[in-house]
Amino acid sequence: MGLEDYVKPGNHIFAERGVYDHHSIYVGKAKVTDPSSGKTRKLKYPVIHFGGNNSNIKGKASDAPCRKCFNKHGDPGVTLTCFHCFQKGNMFSTYRYDVSFITFNTTKNGTCTTASCDEPDVVIKRAYAFLHNQNFGDYSFFFNNCEHFATACKTGKARCNQAAMGFGVAGAIVCKTARRLRW
Numbered sequence: 001m002g003l004e005d006y007v008k009p010g011n012h013i014f015a016e017r018g019v020y021d022h023h024s025i026y027v028g029k030a031k032v033t034d035p036s037s038g039k040t041r042k043l044k045y046p047v048i049h050f051g052g053n054n055s056n057i058k059g060k061a062s063d064a065p066c067r068k069c070f071n072k073h074g075d076p077g078v079t080l081t082c083f084h085c086f087q088k089g090n091m092f093s094t095y096r097y098d099v100s101f102i103t104f105n106t107t108k109n110g111t112c113t114t115a116s117c118d119e120p121d122v123v124i125k126r127a128y129a130f131l132h133n134q135n136f137g138d139y140s141f142f143f144n145n146c147e148h149f150a151t152a153c154k155t156g157k158a159r160c161n162q163a164a165m166g167f168g169v170a171g172a173i174v175c176k177t178a179r180r181l182r183w
């Protein structure tokens with residue numbers, strides 16, 4: 001069984017990273033350019049994700065660039081990387097959309113939403129647009145994080161899972177505070 005048995009292009013996936021999870025969009029196909037030779041090649045199992053200068057998300061800036069995707073680990077912003085650089089050997093799951101309120105309220109925060117998502121090709125196009133334009137803004141743990149990025153790609157609107165219930169920014173704080181209490 002390959003990874004393609006578990007994830008489909010356009011899926012929103014998240015990997016456990018200790019105290020919180022890291023979110024990304026699996027885009028299925030990508031090409032990367034080797035900065036040393038300038039040669040372009042296909043990247044297997046590519047994901048697009050968003051992070052700040054946080055070692056939990058990006059790894060150490062001193063880490064050598066990945067030999068598959070050339071990710072430099074310390075780069076903030078929207079990045080295209082191989083699955084390994086995203087997953088870092090941790091468990092990963094698929095984020096669920098269109099769940100019922102009962103499911104939403106009884107499931108761990110940051111794993112599902114009642115919102116509907118768009119078709120995979122739309123989702124992938126949005127992720128690539130954010131990557132190419134680098135216009136998702138500055139990373140903020142509370143207001144503009146990796147989950148906001150992935151949900152924005154999926155639905156066209158950045159959201160924390162609580163924001164789906166109409167709490168907006170206040171909900172984002174409640175969500176993160178609630179998670180922090182369980183750490």
Ligand SMILES: [Zn+2]
Nearest residue numbers: 066069082085
């Ligand atoms: Zn990599």
